[in-house]
Amino acid sequence: MGRAIAIFNQKGGVGKTTTNINLGASLAQLGKKVLMLDIDPQGNTTSGIGVSKKDLEYTVYDLLIDAEFDTRKAVMHTNVEGLDLIPANTDLAGAEIELVELDGREQRLRHAIDRIRDDYDFIFIDCPPSLGLLTINSLAAVNGVLIPIQCEFYALEGVSQLVSTIDLVKKNLNPELEIEGVVLSMFDGRTNLSIQVVQEVKKYFGSKVYSTVIPRNIRLAEAPGFGMAITEYDPKSKGAQAYNAFAIEFLEWEGAK
Numbered sequence: 001m002g003r004a005i006a007i008f009n010q011k012g013g014v015g016k017t018t019t020n021i022n023l024g025a026s027l028a029q030l031g032k033k034v035l036m037l038d039i040d041p042q043g044n045t046t047s048g049i050g051v052s053k054k055d056l057e058y059t060v061y062d063l064l065i066d067a068e069f070d071t072r073k074a075v076m077h078t079n080v081e082g083l084d085l086i087p088a089n090t091d092l093a094g095a096e097i098e099l100v101e102l103d104g105r106e107q108r109l110r111h112a113i114d115r116i117r118d119d120y121d122f123i124f125i126d127c128p129p130s131l132g133l134l135t136i137n138s139l140a141a142v143n144g145v146l147i148p149i150q151c152e153f154y155a156l157e158g159v160s161q162l163v164s165t166i167d168l169v170k171k172n173l174n175p176e177l178e179i180e181g182v183v184l185s186m187f188d189g190r191t192n193l194s195i196q197v198v199q200e201v202k203k204y205f206g207s208k209v210y211s212t213v214i215p216r217n218i219r220l221a222e223a224p225g226f227g228m229a230i231t232e233y234d235p236k237s238k239g240a241q242a243y244n245a246f247a248i249e250f251l252e253w254e255g256a257k
């Protein structure tokens, strides 16, 4: 059965979507079957992997609103072999409100994902930067949470709220839920600040912090504009090397579970 992981940090711009696409692509290139679910109404994972947000036949919205929906119908293949996507567009913004009225409003994504769990080794959910029902549905549906943290001033701001949200969902909706790991992103080794942030995050999360650190790399910021994972866009770049190394470390951790 596939392991489902939410990529979550309620702060925007910390590298959630970049990690979703590039960890997903690197794992697929290592031979794993990977599904990415885009549950952010901005649809950045969708466009970032080269799928147009216009004219989508089905999206995550259908999974959430129609309890009988056949999840497989919404799955799209990407240009990376072994990497599939359930896309999102702005329809999802409405789901946040529509869900309030629906039965089992916090567990709808879990039921939708259960239908396809066996098709994949890993299912990643790219969460929106908020603590609303879309995020709650994601946390209720997964085995673990992968937290990207940006190496910048105020990196740990909001982290205690993030951890208490995870604890709350664990207590009330999903007793299995655990922190999968914490990955530091946009590291700049030339600055003391980046080095300091790494130390602080390690102090807070201890052994949950991956030793692979994702550097700030302009190629990583360019790749989604071309609808490509970094390993396709510029396989020799520092960003591609980092996500490949991260995928290997990620698998080692998974194997040790």
Ligand code: ADP
Pocket: 011, 012, 013, 014, 015, 016, 017, 018, 019, 044, 129, 185, 186, 187, 214, 215, 216, 217, 218, 220, 221, 222, 224, 239
């Ligand atoms: P989030 O999904 O948490 O909002 P993103 O992954 O979209 O964050 O990243 C925010 C912005 O920073 C995007 O423009 C992205 O391309 C860029 N970015 C992400 N990671 C890196 C990195 N390691 N180096 C350079 N730019 C990055």
Ligand code: MG
Pocket: 016, 017, 018, 040, 044, 126
């Ligand atoms: Mg994002």
